[in-house]
Amino acid sequence: MQQVKHIFKKELKDYFTSPIAYIVITIFLMVTGWFFFMTFFLNNQANLRNFYGLLPFTFAFVIPAVTMRLFSEEMSIGSYEVLLTMPVSFRDIILGKFLAGSAFVAAMLLPTLSYPITISFVGNLDLGPIFGGYVGAILLGAAYTAVGLFASSLTRNQIVAFIIGLLICFSLTLIDKMLLFFPGSVVKVIGYIGADYHFQNIAKGILDSRDILYFASLIFLGLYGTALAMAEKK
Amino acid sequence: MIHIEGLTKYYHDFCAVDHISLDIRKGEIIGLLGPNGAGKTTTLRMLTGYFQPSSGTIRVKDFSVSENPLDVKKCIGYLPESAPLYHNMLVFDYLHYVAGIWGYIDDARLSRIRKLSDLCGLEDIMHKTIGELSKGLKQRVGIAHAMMSDPEILILDEPTSGLDPNQIVEIRKIIKEIGKEKTIILSTHILSEAEATCDRIIIINKGKIVADGSTETIRRSQDSGSTITVTLKNALFPEVEHAMKAVQGVRDIHKKPSESEDLLTVAIACSDDRDLREAVYTIIKNHPWIILEFHQESTSLENIFRNLTMEN
Structure with a gap:
């Protein structure tokens, strides 16, 4: 566990000592802020539904950009070899990097807390969905981070890692909106795969174990895939 | 270890x-x-x-x-x-x-x-x-x-x-x-x-x-021995080759490019650790050749390395 902590600290520090972190956070806040407040006063409702509605899409774009460097950079400069010859296991490396990525996503979400705070001044805010939404956002963010980490472990090229990550996250976001095109027998299964569907459930303020299990299994799959990709390189 | x-x-x-x-x-x-x-x-x-x-x-x-x-x-x-x-x-x-x-x-x-x-x-x-x-x-x-x-x-x-x-x-x-x-x-x-x-x-x-x-x-182990390089005037290669081959321990002799036409440079490869300089000199002395250069070098690690790793 000590090793996970060291790697986590190093990766998180890396994020905040490079300009990429600030660029990504700025873009994320601009996009979510703009789309949220553009329609907020037209709707005239004191909730964050629009913000949560959009979040899976912004995450699908932003998180792969956050995670793309985690393994690709190490492999392209060769420090991956140095890392693996230190007394750390695959598990330590993967968990350390995954937690650092998730922590960064949480840090990115932090400034958006100002939305519910400002809204609470102008209207009556229902705290249940707000709280649920943030729990869901953390889970969704962690799941996409795991997917992005997996994409990053596949290639030494960060751009390619970004595109693979984007592709998977975007498909997961959109797939339950494409049910029309699938035969009736698989609709239920496909519907269950959609990340947006599970996120919106939680964002309604209902913490269902099925939704939590979904995100947990997505995280597990992402990390397991990463471990397989690492073992493949040996 | x-x-x-x-x-x-x-x-x-x-x-x-x-x-x-x-x-x-x-x-x-x-x-x-x-x-x-x-x-x-x-x-x-x-x-x-x-x-x-x-x-x-x-x-x-x-x-x-x-x-x-x-x-x-x-x-x-x-x-x-x-x-x-x-x-x-x-x-x-x-x-x-x-x-x-x-x-x-x-x-x-x-x-x-x-x-x-x-x-x-x-x-x-x-x-x-x-x-x-x-x-x-x-x-x-x-x-x-x-x-x-x-x-x-x-x-x-x-x-x-x-x-x-x-x-x-x-x-x-x-x-x-x-x-x-x-x-x-x-x-x-x-x-x-x-x-x-x-x-x-x-x-x-x-x-x-x-x-x-x-x-x-x-x-x-590489049977490296040494190489004696001689530059002679008034000498012809077949003549020199014949004379040198008679010395025991000479493994090979070949012509090397020399600076002008009337000079002959040969490299004499010696097969073991024995010093053949004396023998080679004696032969040269017994012939009407003029020595301009005479030196010996043991086979360098570079040569051994090349021999061992060359593509055939």
Whole structure:
């Protein structure tokens, strides 16, 4: 566990000592802020539904950009070899990097807390969905981070890692909106795969174990895939 | 200390390392020589556990690399070629991070970093970004990294490649200093370097060991002998060849390009350690030839290396 902590600290520090972190956070806040407040006063409702509605899409774009460097950079400069010859296991490396990525996503979400705070001044805010939404956002963010980490472990090229990550996250976001095109027998299964569907459930303020299990299994799959990709390189 | 048996590595169907067996004793400084693509780096990577061998076993002390990778990692300090370190980190931050991973805490962590900084001369660059350092300095940080756990075995992959002559001397000095207490394996394709720093040289080619021993034993085993080069005036090659062939110990004689038409330069290869200069001189004296040049050289390591690793 000590090793996970060291790697986590190093990766998180890396994020905040490079300009990429600030660029990504700025873009994320601009996009979510703009789309949220553009329609907020037209709707005239004191909730964050629009913000949560959009979040899976912004995450699908932003998180792969956050995670793309985690393994690709190490492999392209060769420090991956140095890392693996230190007394750390695959598990330590993967968990350390995954937690650092998730922590960064949480840090990115932090400034958006100002939305519910400002809204609470102008209207009556229902705290249940707000709280649920943030729990869901953390889970969704962690799941996409795991997917992005997996994409990053596949290639030494960060751009390619970004595109693979984007592709998977975007498909997961959109797939339950494409049910029309699938035969009736698989609709239920496909519907269950959609990340947006599970996120919106939680964002309604209902913490269902099925939704939590979904995100947990997505995280597990992402990390397991990463471990397989690492073992493949040996 | 290290026992390697039947080590083989295939990349798909390309055989990079082909049944290498090797014993390395404590305290040796070993130079792994070979042309590019001979399998040096692959061998070192398997030693450190970074690559899984296709077959064969490696034991470091009493641990098997494949079964107890963590114990092996603890005995080995490794620096890959061209010191690939995180270039956006400060030297101090980097060493601090590595010290943490090796389990040093609080005071021990700082004192370990201080000790390595003294050993590798890093005081002045502690607060520079690794990416800004020159190659030589980066290599020194890399050696500090490899020495972090105070390992018994240090593995360096081409530690001096791409450095300027002054930096090479500095790195060699550090390696010699460390080599007093540790077992060191370094790979290189610079022969003079191997000769200058290593006790034992292993030459590999196409994944196989082609020579193993001290420079002296390799020289002797390669039937190297010496070559006498003579430049003569008023002499014809067939005549000289005939006369020289009569001397016992002359293995071969061939013509070399000479500076002008009336001069003849020949190289006489002598097969054993006997000094044939006297005999050759006597023959020349008995002929109406005029000597302009006469010198002997023992076959250099470069030549041996070329002979051993040449494509036929």
